[in-house]
Amino acid sequence: MTDHIGAPGTGISRREYLAATGGTGAAVLAGCQSPMNLNSKAAAQSDLPTTSPPSVVQVDEQGGEVTLRSVTSRHPVHPLESMGGPIEFPQVWAFQADDREPSVPGPILRTTEGNDMEVTLDNTDGSHAHTLHFHGSHKTWENDGVPTTTGIRVDPGEKHTYTIPANVPGTHLYHCHYQTNRHIDMGMYGIFRVDPKGYEPADKEYFMTVKDWDSRVPRQMNGEDVDYSPRQRNPDVFTINGKSLPRTLHPEDGSPMIVDSGDTVRLHFVNAGYMSHPLHTHNHRFRLVEKDGGQIPEAAQYERDITNVAPAERHTIEFEANADPGIYLMHCHKVDHAMNGNFYPGGMVSAIVYRDVMDTDIFSELMGHAGYEG
Template sequence: MSIHYRLTALASLLAAALLAGCAGAATPATPSTATPSPSRLSAPVLSPGMAHMMAALPDADVPPATVTEGNQPLPFRMEDGVKVFEITAQPVIWTFTEGVQQVAWSYNGMVPGPLIHVTEGDRVRFVVKNDLPEDTTIHWHGIEVPNAMDGVPDVTQPPIAPGETFVYEFEAKPAGTYWYHSHVDPDIQIGAGLHGAFIIDPATPEADPPDIDKVLVLNEWRFANGQTYGAMPMGGMDPNYFTINGKAFPDTETIHARVGDRVRLRFIAVGQFIHPMHLHGVPFQIVATDGHPVPEGAQLTKDTVSVAPGERYDVEFIATEPGTWMLHCHISHHTTNDGEEPGGLMMMVDVQP
């Protein structure tokens, strides 16, 4: 049993005993061991924020996700020269790592939401349906959009009510690494899973594109006794699970490369904590920040980059040495699963000769 768990359990017992004594109870309280079913999570076992969000769902029935990986490409159809995408905000039961399934709010049933990948200058349209029990919107973080498309409730648009649909349309610009997320109760809704990556390729294709290009969405969560806490309303508790593209190690993806490959990593921090991401074995160059290229003469060579909430860093390195190399957050707590190592924000880069 971890120290964290023992201290938490002890605090719960002491608090329960104190309350019982104040009420004149004759016997000490016993902590509940009930575990909610993944297919039926009711409001009483959720955190205050999530309980509020789930209250409008009949019997709080939440389906399990039908996909196992987030950040999958979002398909589109063409209509009169416009790329049309469909996005549905909906609750699901998401598997974060083996044996850890929790309620999440998702776009198209995955966490993080689907990867939007377009070209600079594309005309894009997003038909957004709200299948949540409360209002929502989508904000296109860092992308230059008309004011009416900015996704700020009661400022640039009315919020999207449950069961309603809203259409966003704009020209995708400028090229770079961006993300999209809810702007209604963002401390809760982003933390519950309403976020995704948005990549805009340059109108003129890169003359020398990388051999491998990976989007890595960084987030943190608090799960306790069947409860899913949002990003900030954690009741003074630290997050206890940390994810890359919706998965905690050892269920994070392994990047496969060969010696000589140039690898681009696009870090996107969607939560409320800074994550200093460190790569073993080889330094990298910071080639873009917040979607904007860094001139070659100004690029820093580092082995760790701190990605703050909302920030994006594109880094590149040449795989020079064969072997399995670790990529991880250098805040040690962030590489744990509920206090147990290894876990969390950790993945491997497998370099073959």
């Protein structure tokens, strides 16, 4: 059982969570409203591992080295028969770092400005060719990760080590760059974070990757007879850190942002999808302090409550947890992206949750929707 609670980053421990909620579990709520069952072939692939939430890999603490593998897995987006579920991708290609669990998004690779990372793509047990491409790093030609222009492709049965200098501080993206249109849509993406020298962390810091999916891709790769063309892509699933509401609120499997009154909160957004997503925080105005690895001068910062994140962009925002303690949504304001199929609400929605209200009936009810039993 994990000790991590909330979105990847520096939230609270499971012990703190249980203390804040009074140590009580929540009953799982079930229903059958507008079900969106994408799991038609999952039974045939029941032997596949199930993805876990993305973890933070402190690469500096590993001597600057990390190994990534692609692991064919099942990916539950929202596994319950409530709020438009269940939604499950019967097959994804999840990234696994070293001996950790495979995840979608992939692990957050975190290092410090001035260091080099040696990232080994281990495809010895793979069944598809892959590469690794890192945004936000000035690197040598052969380390760019594009097979068309470098001639380097990691075929099944092979390994390849990329040298990735951490010379552009900020929050970045990495992904497979072989047959990119399909491999990203199969889950091969993650966050690359370079802390600047002398980095001062906020009281709470969270990472969130948003993504739009056409569910026909993982279904087709799982052997289902579906008609799909990348020229006719039609996203029907919208996720934050791989989950859709209400699973996004699950304290261990999802990505709630748990805060205390007075906290300074730093939130790193990454868009790994193919559409722009205007991300909105309820009752909290924030400043955009960093974009695509570029620090925004203080004179150019202003308070707002929405930021439109284009494909592959990275936005870092900061706000004070100065609202009336409560539960406040954070969501894409393309409202059809905040749905599970025809059911609203769902999709690309999470929440800012004050610890002070985690012992209330409404929070317990939300945990029931999320499937958290304590």
